[in-house]
Amino acid sequence: MIEIHHTALACAPVAAAFDYVDDYRHVPTWMFGITKFDPIGDHDQGLGAVYDAAMKVGPKTLDSVVKVTGWERNSVIELESIDGLYTHSRWQFEPAGETETRMTVDFRYDLPGGLAGKALGKLIEPFVAQAIRHTDATLRRQVEQSAKHSS
Template sequence: MIHVRHTAVAVVPVDLAFAHIDDYRNVPDWMFGITRFDPLGDPDRGLGARYDTTMQIGPKALKSTVEITEWEQDRLITLSSVAGFGNRSTWMFTPVGDDHTELSVDFGYELPGGLAGRALGKLVEPFVVTAIKQTEANLRGQIEAAGR
């Protein structure tokens, strides 16, 4: 399992930061490498919502079905894979004053064993570090612009 943790502060109230991340329609715009994030029935938000996703890593498209397994308004969203490429991401939101939000994310990716897993690991590991930094920059820029 590859784990990457990242924290940043956005100049936006916690409710706006949470609402932006919680809206599945925004995900391909801010999450680096995500080319598809489509709801699978009802609910399409909150605990139990499921999404069909595709992450493009170089020439490789990794498909996964993810489910929101933890959800607390303005505090926490966890997405866990239930099929396909194994992954889990937890987003935590902490108010810092009235108009700043600390965004913390913990990404974890499971790779298959054997030669295929090692080959994929060599492709994925550098991508993950770049993806986290780009995702955070994209997300912070979008939610700060929306908050103005």
């Protein structure tokens, strides 16, 4: 299992940061490599919502179906895959002053065993650092822009 922990500070109130991340339509615009993040069924937000996701890693596209397994407004969004590549992510939102939000993500994923898993691991390894940098910068910028437009 590969685990990633990252914290970023956004110049936006907690409610604005949470609402932006919680809106599935924004996910492909800020999460590096995500090419699809579509709701399955009528429930498209909150606890129990399910999404069909695809991530492009180099020449390979990895498919996954993820379910919201933890959700508390302005505090936590937790997703876990129920089909495809195993992933688990937990996003936490905490006020850092009146107009800033500390966003913390813990992300885990499992690769398949054997030679296929080793080959995929070598493909993903350089991608992870780049993905974190891109996602951090893009998400902070988009959250901050969204907060400015809504105030």
